[in-house]
Amino acid sequence: MKRWLFAGVMLIASPGWAEWQFVGGTARADYYIEAASIRVDGARRQVLELLDLKLPDARGNRSYLVLYEYDCPTGAARILRSACFDGAMGGGRQTEACDTPGAWTLPGDMSASMAKLRIVCGP
Numbered sequence: 001m002k003r004w005l006f007a008g009v010m011l012i013a014s015p016g017w018a019e020w021q022f023v024g025g026t027a028r029a030d031y032y033i034e035a036a037s038i039r040v041d042g043a044r045r046q047v048l049e050l051l052d053l054k055l056p057d058a059r060g061n062r063s064y065l066v067l068y069e070y071d072c073p074t075g076a077a078r079i080l081r082s083a084c085f086d087g088a089m090g091g092g093r094q095t096e097a098c099d100t101p102g103a104w105t106l107p108g109d110m111s112a113s114m115a116k117l118r119i120v121c122g123p
Contacts, residue, residue: 031051076105083096
């Protein structure tokens, strides 16, 4: 059931439907969030994010759609689910998917992750 729910969320967040908000970039990738997808559960927030690589990774993936969870009081974040695509901005063919939540991590002070945290949880 969760897999189908995630597939539906990813379909809704596809480039043709999503209002991706640019958060920042590096020489390797640009980072976006779908602000309309933010869901509040107490002190935690969930949001869809897009990582758009400037060059394909070693497995040929060009972009990642990721459901992130943020713990606002601590500033920690983790990946809940992800899907990889061989096209830019979540386009092309889905090549991989992961439904296993990742470990909680803390963002660096001047990172795109910190910028995303501030958007999702507030200043």
